[in-house]
Amino acid sequence: MAEKKATAKKATETKAAAAKKTTTKKTAAPKAAAKSVFTVNAENAGFKAGDVYQALAAAGKALTVKEIAKAAKISEEETLLGLGWLFKEGKLVNDGEKVTLA
Numbered sequence: 001m002a003e004k005k006a007t008a009k010k011a012t013e014t015k016a017a018a019a020k021k022t023t024t025k026k027t028a029a030p031k032a033a034a035k036s037v038f039t040v041n042a043e044n045a046g047f048k049a050g051d052v053y054q055a056l057a058a059a060g061k062a063l064t065v066k067e068i069a070k071a072a073k074i075s076e077e078e079t080l081l082g083l084g085w086l087f088k089e090g091k092l093v094n095d096g097e098k099v100t101l102a
Contacts, residue, residue: 040081048074048082053091053101062098 055071056063063071069079083099086092093102 045081045085048078049085049089050082052079052082052086056092056099056101062095062100064098068099 051072051074052068055068059067059071065076065079065083068083069076072079072082074082083092087094091102092099
C-alpha cells in the first residue's frame with residue numbers, strides 16, 4: 001500500500017512539474033549594449049585629445065559632443081576625456097551646446 005502511495009505521489013509531482021514547465025514563459029533577456037572599455041591614463045587622454053582636436057580642425061566649425069565623436073570615430077566617453085584635456089589647456093571654447101577651437 002505504501003508503495004502505491006509513493007508511486008502516486010511521484011506521478012502527481014511529475015504532472016505538476018510538467019504543468020509548470022508548459023505554463024512558464026521564458027522571455028529573452030534584453031541585449032546589453034556594447035560598452036567600450038578603455039584605460040584612462042595620461043597617454044590615452046592625450047591621444048583622445050588629439051583625435052578630438054583633429055576632428056574639430058577638419059570640421060572648421062563648432063560641433064556637439066556627439067558630432068565630434070562621430071567625426072573622430074571614438075566613443076562619446078572618449079570624446080569627453082579628450083575635451084577635458086583640451087579645455088584644461090585652453091584650446092577650446094564652449095558656446096553652450098557646441099565646442100570649437102579657441
